[in-house]
Amino acid sequence: MADLTLVIGNKNYSSWSLRPWLYLKHFGFSFEEIRVPLFTEGYKEKILKHSPTGKVPYLRDGELGVWDSLAVMEYLADQYPExxxxxxxxxxxxxxxAVSAEMHSGFFGLRENLPMNCRKIFEVFVPPENAIQDISRVRQIWKSCRSQYQSGGPWxxxxxxxxxxxxxxxxxxxxSYGVELGEVEQEYVKTMRNHPAIVEWLSASKVEVEVIEKYETIG
Ligand SMILES: N[C@@H](CCC(=O)N[C@@H](CS)C(=O)NCC(=O)O)C(=O)O
Structure with missing residues (x-):
């Protein structure tokens, strides 16, 4: 019997936390969630009580602790192969x-210039050159995957x-940043945003009260 606890950051801002949270929700795991609002008084100590890295996400499964979003999902996929x-x-x-590792180890232009802020729409956003390259590579990945695997489903x-x-x-x-996309990528965005777990995550992000100023302004 799984005894899972996931430590996450703010739903509005914590992109790394969203990954394993979505995995757990999509596959119907029951788990306890501990939310530690990032960059608030004492947040590091609170995370360090669970995770040796002082970062989220962190998964506990009974005696075992696993940190890093990709490692958490790899563990869950190994441990619960069904x-x-x-x-x-x-x-x-x-x-x-390959595309997961590429996302995990790169796209710094995207991370730096388009930080996740689920509840915000930036009306005017002109991406800098390094973000443009990343955006174009993500679009290429999505289009290539969708054209090869569309017969198996919408993911x-x-x-x-x-x-x-x-x-x-x-x-x-x-x-949030109104990035221009083609039809295929727009369809994928729609599919993802309609996922019931994403709908739940987005509503929770809207009622969070913490504000991280550096993620609220462009540039
Ligand atoms: N590679 C790690 C990155 C974890 C990470 O940087 N988490 C951010 C939250 S989005 C964090 O904990 N930031 C707080 C801090 O650095 O103090 C993963 O995939 O889990």
């Missing part, structure tokens, strides 16, 4: 891992997978 976190086909699985690899959790925060960023 949930099928990765595509079953080895080639699709290799690509899903990047047809059925929902860890790759979708990795790109969920990007969907929120593109929406």
């Amino acid at each position: 949930k099928k976190g990765w595509p079953e086909d080895p080639k699709a699985r290799a690509l899903a891992r 990047l690899f047809g059925e929902f997978s860890i790759a979708d959790c990795m790109y969920a925060p990007v969907v929120m960023r593109f929406h």
